[in-house]
Amino acid sequence: MLLSLRNDHKEHLSLLFSHSPQVIVDFCKLAIDFLQNGPNFKLYGSASQKLEVQPEDVQNCVYGLVNLLLESCKHKLNDVDFRDSILTIGFSQEQQAILSKFYLSKRKDVTDILSKLSVDEPHYHDLNWRFEVQVASRSLLQQVTPLITMDLVLTEPTDGIETKSGTKHVLLQTDPCNLVHMTETLENALIESRSRHSRRIQRAFNN
Amino acid sequence: MNISEELKTRLKFISNCNITEDVYKKLLENTFATLAGKSETHSMSTLYNSKPDLLKQAHAILLQAGAEFARNNMNGDEVKAVLTEINFNQNRTKLFVDLYETNKDDVQVQLGNIGMHPPHIVDADWKIDYIVKASNLDQSEGPIFRISLVSSKYDECDNERKLERINFSCNSQELQDLVYKLKDAVRHCQRLTTE
Amino acid sequence: MEEVDNIIIDSLRNLSCNIDEDVQSLKQFTTEIVYSSMVFCLQAINPDIHFVHSLPQSMSLRLKNATTIAEHIKELGYRGDMGYQTILYCNEIEIRRVLMFLVERLPREVHKSTVSTELGYVPKLVKKIDESVRLNLEKPWVPSEFLKFGSRDCKKMVLKQDFGYGHNLQSEIIQIPDLQKQDCVESLKQYWVHYLPEVTKQCLKQNVVPSLLYRDSEFTDLAFSTKVENVETNSLVNNIEISNANLVKHNGTTVPELSIFEIEINKIRCAIEENKHKYEELQISYNNLDKQLAQITDERHKKEAALKESLTKIKTRSKTLAVLQNKENLIKLKNLVDNGNKRLVELANHWNDIQSPLLQEYQELQEQLKTRKSKIRDEEQKLQNLKDKKISLKKELSEKEKLEQQLATEYEKLNKNTNRSAYTRRILEIIANIKKQSEEIQKILIDTKIVQKDINSLNGQLDRSFTLSDELIFRDAKRDAMARSAYKLLATLHKDCGEVVQAVTTVGLVERESRNLQEQIDAELCKEVTSKLERLNNDIIEMKRENALLINKLTERTC
Numbered sequence: 008m009l010l011s012l013r014n015d016h017k018e019h020l021s022l023l024f025s026h027s028p029q030v031i032v033d034f035c036k037l038a039i040d041f042l043q044n045g046p047n048f049k050l051y052g053s054a055s056q057k058l059e060v061q062p063e064d065v066q067n068c069v070y071g072l073v074n075l076l077l078e079s080c081k082h083k084l085n086d087v088d089f090r091d092s093i094l095t096i097g098f099s100q101e102q103q104a105i106l107s108k109f110y111l112s113k114r115k116d117v118t119d120i121l122s123k124l125s126v127d128e129p130h131y132h133d134l135n136w137r138f139e140v141q142v143a144s145r146s147l148l149q150q151v152t153p154l155i156t157m158d159l160v161l162t163e164p165t166d167g168i169e170t171k172s173g174t175k176h177v178l179l180q181t182d183p184c185n186l187v188h189m190t191e192t193l194e195n196a197l198i199e200s201r202s203r204h205s206r207r208i209q210r211a212f213n214n
Numbered sequence: 215m216n217i218s219e220e221l222k223t224r225l226k227f228i229s230n231c232n233i234t235e236d237v238y239k240k241l242l243e244n245t246f247a248t249l250a251g252k253s254e255t256h257s258m259s260t261l262y263n264s265k266p267d268l269l270k271q272a273h274a275i276l277l278q279a280g281a282e283f284a285r286n287n288m289n290g291d292e293v294k295a296v297l298t299e300i301n302f303n304q305n306r307t308k309l310f311v312d313l314y315e316t317n318k319d320d321v322q323v324q325l326g327n328i329g330m331h332p333p334h335i336v337d338a339d340w341k342i343d344y345i346v347k348a349s350n351l352d353q354s355e356g357p358i359f360r361i362s363l364v365s366s367k368y369d370e371c372d373n374e375r376k377l378e379r380i381n382f383s384c385n386s387q388e389l390q391d392l393v394y395k396l397k398d399a400v401r402h403c404q405r406l407t408t409e
Numbered sequence: 410m411e412e413v414d415n416i417i418i419d420s421l422r423n424l425s426c427n428i429d430e431d432v433q434s435l436k437q438f439t440t441e442i443v444y445s446s447m448v449f450c451l452q453a454i455n456p457d458i459h460f461v462h463s464l465p466q467s468m469s470l471r472l473k474n475a476t477t478i479a480e481h482i483k484e485l486g487y488r489g490d491m492g493y494q495t496i497l498y499c500n501e502i503e504i505r506r507v508l509m510f511l512v513e514r515l516p517r518e519v520h521k522s523t524v525s526t527e528l529g530y531v532p533k534l535v536k537k538i539d540e541s542v543r544l545n546l547e548k549p550w551v552p553s554e555f556l557k558f559g560s561r562d563c564k565k566m567v568l569k570q571d572f573g574y575g576h577n578l579q580s581e582i583i584q585i586p587d588l589q590k591q592d593c594v595e596s597l598k599q600y601w602v603h604y605l606p607e608v609t610k611q612c613l614k615q616n617v618v619p620s621l622l623y624r625d626s627e628f629t630d631l632a633f634s635t636k637v638e639n640v641e642t643n644s645l646v647n648n649i650e651i652s653n654a655n656l657v658k659h660n661g662t663t664v665p666e667l668s669i670f671e672i673e674i675n676k677i678r679c680a681i682e683e684n685k686h687k688y689e690e691l692q693i694s695y696n697n698l699d700k701q702l703a704q705i706t707d708e709r710h711k712k713e714a715a716l717k718e719s720l721t722k723i724k725t726r727s728k729t730l731a732v733l734q735n736k737e738n739l740i741k742l743k744n745l746v747d748n749g750n751k752r753l754v755e756l757a758n759h760w761n762d763i764q765s766p767l768l769q770e771y772q773e774l775q776e777q778l779k780t781r782k783s784k785i786r787d788e789e790q791k792l793q794n795l796k797d798k799k800i801s802l803k804k805e806l807s808e809k810e811k812l813e814q815q816l817a818t819e820y821e822k823l824n825k826n827t828n829r830s831a832y833t834r835r836i837l838e839i840i841a842n843i844k845k846q847s848e849e850i851q852k853i854l855i856d857t858k859i860v861q862k863d864i865n866s867l868n869g870q871l872d873r874s875f876t877l878s879d880e881l882i883f884r885d886a887k888r889d890a891m892a893r894s895a896y897k898l899l900a901t902l903h904k905d906c907g908e909v910v911q912a913v914t915t916v917g918l919v920e921r922e923s924r925n926l927q928e929q930i931d932a933e934l935c936k937e938v939t940s941k942l943e944r945l946n947n948d949i950i951e952m953k954r955e956n957a958l959l960i961n962k963l964t965e966r967t968c
Contacts, residue, residue, distance in 0.1 A: 128360075128381060128382065128383055129381065129382040129383070130382060130383055130384060130388075131361070131382050131383070131384035131388045131389070131391075131392060134391075134392055134395045134396070136395065136396075136398075136399045138399065138402055138403065138406075140538050142534060144326070144328070144329050145328075145329070145578060145623075146285055146325045146326075146328040146329065146578065146618070146619065146622065147284075147285060147287075147322060147325040147326045147328075148285055148286055148287060149286075149287035150287075150322075150326060151534065151537040151538050151541050151566075152326070152541075152569045153403070153538065153541055153542050153545060155399055155403075156332065157335075159363075159380070159382075161382050177380055178332040178333075179332055179333055179334075179335055179363070179365060179380070180331060180332045180333070180334055180335070180572070181334060181335040181336075182334075182545055182568070182569065182570045182571075183400075183403045183542055183545035183546050184545045184546065184548055184550055184551075184568070184570055185334075185335055185336055185337075185550065185553075185570060185571075186335075186396065186399060186400055186403070187400055187546060187550065188337070188338070188550035189335060189337070189338040189363070189396065190393065190396040190397055190399075190400050192337075192338045192339075192340065193338060193340065193361065193389065193392065193393050193396065194393050194397075195340075196340040196342065196359055196361075196389065197386070197389055197390060197393055199342065200342050200357045200359070200386060200389075205342065205357065208344060209344060209356070209357065212344055212346060223589075227588070227589055248609055248617065249618065251558060254609075258607055266601075266602050266603075267586040267588060267598065267601035267602045267605075268586075268588060270585070270586050270601065270605060270607060270608070271585055271586040271587065271588060273607065273608060273609075274583075274585040274608040274621065275585075277608065277609075277617070277618070277621055278621040278622065281618045281621060281622055282622060285622065291807060295800065295803065299796075299800075319562065319567055322567070323557075323558050323559075323560045323567060323569075324558065324618070325618065326560070326569060327558060327559065327572070327574045327575045327576065328575070328576065328577075328578050328615075328618070328619060329575055329577070329578060330575070330577055330578075331572040331575045334559075334571050334572040334573060334575075336552070336553035336570075336571055336573075337552065337553065366553055366559075366571050366572070366573030367572075367573060368572075368573060368574060368575055368576045368577075370576065370577060373576075373613065373615070375559075375573035375574050376573070377573075403542055403545075403546060404546060406538075406539065406542050407539055407542050407543040407546065
């Protein structure tokens with residue numbers, strides 16, 4: 008699959024076409040710095056002085072590189088596809104080699120972050136349980152009520168790109184009968200996900 | 215038997231008070247209907263006659279006695295012993311004990327419902343999702359399970375039972391972990407009964 | 410085999426299986442008995458299995474039931490050959506094997522009854538927990554909507570499976586008329602009669618019972634609660650003021666470019682603070698002065714009162730002085746005083762005379778009262794003791810009755826198992842028999858060994874004497890014609906004898922073989938193949954007839 012970029016995106020990247028591999032490497036470093044620490048205008052300013060261009064152009068070029076990385080990860084390009092895409096945009100063979108290296112080194116991190124972004128509801132984290140029997144309460148002095156009290160720990164997504172999600176504790180209880188039912192139901196889900204039908208669907212999506 | 219002297223003196227009032235057996239019977243039936251969470255069978259105002267204050271007091275005492283006996287999990291014989299001790303006549307004792315024994319379980323259910331509890335899981339639903347395409351990702355690895363635990367909880371504001379869903383998602387390994395932990399709990403319960 | 414049969418039949422009778430008194434061994438078992446005894450055994454082992462106790466009439470039904478029974482027996486782990494034919498066309502040995510297997514699997518009831526005799530809070534609780542968890546696990550899941558108030562009635566106990574109705578314990582203040590109280594006002598009574606609502610309507614429906622049982626919401630000292638509140642609010646207000654002040658200070662230091670207004674405001678604030686301070690000081694001094702004033706006025710009042718008193722005293726004194734100045738008056742007064750004194754003494758004497766007996770009487774009566782009271786108290790104590798005793802005895806009685814019942818049921822159960830001693834006796838007998846038999850076998854073995862030895866020694870002797878005579882006659886035969894013929898005869902004699910011996914051994918072999926064959930024939934005869942085949946044939950014909958009937962019916966239906 009080939010990546011098709013918007014025209015302004017291509018324009019922003021075109022700044023790099025005429026430059027030496029060393030410059031490309033520097034720009035890749037700038038992009039990595041952007042991913043880790045956010046924009047750094049001072050660096051862009053000094054770079055623009057060296058290259059004798061407008062600071063905005065440098066800034067746009069860095070953004071363009073990051074966007075290129077994100078788009079490639081989003082579509083899960085393999086290295087051949089990535090190479091072809093880069094070459095079609097207008098980079099030279101030499102430049103492409105550097106960019107491919109850049110892509111391969113950062114691909115996993117970016118994909119991880121992207122997949123986490125898509126989770127938009129509480130996510131299972133942990134479960135603790137204890138078995139207890141209620142033998143008396145203030146209004147019923149003699150009773151036998153077996154209970155399973157559970158602490159369900161969920162991670163909740165917070166807004167923003169930072170992946171520091173908060174954990175939430177949900178305190179629940181149930182009786183043995185419902186516990187068995189619940190366990191069976193959830194186990195069925197697990198078994199169903201391994202059935203031939205589900206596997207076929209998954210395979211169909213992957214191809 | 216942990217019946218307080220206060221309640222005994224109150225009950226003595228009923229043993230002495232001047233109401234007809236028929237009114238006593240209806241009053242008792244109302245009392246146990248209330249304690250068992252049912253609606254009253256007789257309208258109270260028809261029972262009043264000329265002594266509303268007396269009946270109001272008797273009703274309150276019977277309610278208190280019935281609740282206290284059930285709270286202590288007393289059986290019919292024990293109740294009978296207490297009532298004869300404070301001079302209830304045979305007919306009234308028998309009526310009380312009979313109604314008490316038939317309604318005891320229901321009354322205890324009501325008493326057992328008093329108290330604080332976390333939401334009680336009564337059911338679980340699930341669905342398996344595959345992400346075909348997302349805004350920021352083309353495809354994902356494996357299925358995503360959307361789990362919904364149905365829990366029931368008493369709503370203190372609306373004064374009724376309400377179902378509350380606890381929704382969360384997990385992937386295959388996490389669900390496996392969850393199921394494993396739950397099975398552990400189930401196994402623990404089963405082992406309890408076999409040993 | 411008789412012993413085994415007895416054991417089997419005994420245990421079958423214990424299962425209330427109808428076996429006639431004259432049935433003594435499995436040989437007498439008919440298909441009917443075999444079928445019903447297997448059904449009884451299976452039901453005793455697994456109460457969930459349901460079968461008709463007698464063989465049905467229809468052939469196909471018979472076949473069907475027999476196959477399912479056979480499957481159940483196989484499920485229990487029976488290894489041998491098992492099918493409908495074992496039940497319907499039974500042979501003694503197989504039936505014995507199957508029934509032995511089933512009798513071994515019968516549940517023993519002795520264990521359960523021993524556990525239930527434990528009494529005490531903790532063991533009871535543990536038992537109850539055990540029971541409720543088991544019930545909870547055994548009962549199929551039911552949606553919570555079908556539960557009545559979140560609990561499920563399982564005959565033995567009520568299981569709580571949903572706490573959705575579990576509201577908080579909350580008690581409200583409710584009013585109950587109290588006609589026992591002595592001093593109630595008429596208007597209060599009127600209020601009770603006409604206006605006071607029913608207790609059930611005085612608070613929320615779910616709070617009625619807690620409010621009646623507990624008095625959580627009633628405070629005995631109302632002032633106490635309000636005081637606590639005041640202190641709390643005061644401290645809260647103080648805290649807020651302090652934090653406000655902090656905030657102001659904070660603002661002043663951190664933000665250097667504070668506008669003029671703010672500075673002014675601060676100044677004003679400072680002035681206000683100062684004024685406040687001054688005001689407070691003034692207030693304090695005012696309060697002090699006020700107190701002083703109060704003290705002074707107080708003192709004045711006291712002094713005025715004292716003045717008044719002394720004035721009246723002076724007045725009376727001056728009056729008496731005026732009277733006393735006359736001497737006659739003085740004497741009269743003295744006489745009067747003397748007379749009065751005398752009369753007083755007289756009266757006192759008189760009073761003493763009257764008082765002392767009365768006092769004595771009073772004391773006596775008091776003492777009597779005391780003794781009587783103490784007696785009454787003793788009696789009351791005794792009565793109370795008796796009452797307590799009565800209650801405890803009653804309790805004990807009921808417990809004992811329960812125990813008695815339990816023991817009676819246990820005893821009944823045990824009664825059924827009295828054949829244990831019979832078993833052991835039989836087993837001992839069997840063992841003794843076996844011992845005897847083995848001894849006999851041992852004896853016979855020794856006998857045969859001795860015979861074998863004798864035979865061997867005789868054989869040797871024979872051989873030796875033969876070779877000796879052979880040699881002697883052979884030596885003579887060279888010289889004597891008679892001896893030659895004797896030698897020939899000896900040779901033939903030897904040969905013939907050898908043949909005879911061989912013939913005897915072969916006869917023995919054949920006899921053994923024929924005995925084996927006879928046994929096999931007997932075994933085959935036991936199986937009664939011919940009669941069984943006949944029965945099978947009859948059953949097949951019966952079935953065919955049934956099938957034909959059914960087909961006829963079917964065709965009629967379709968027509």
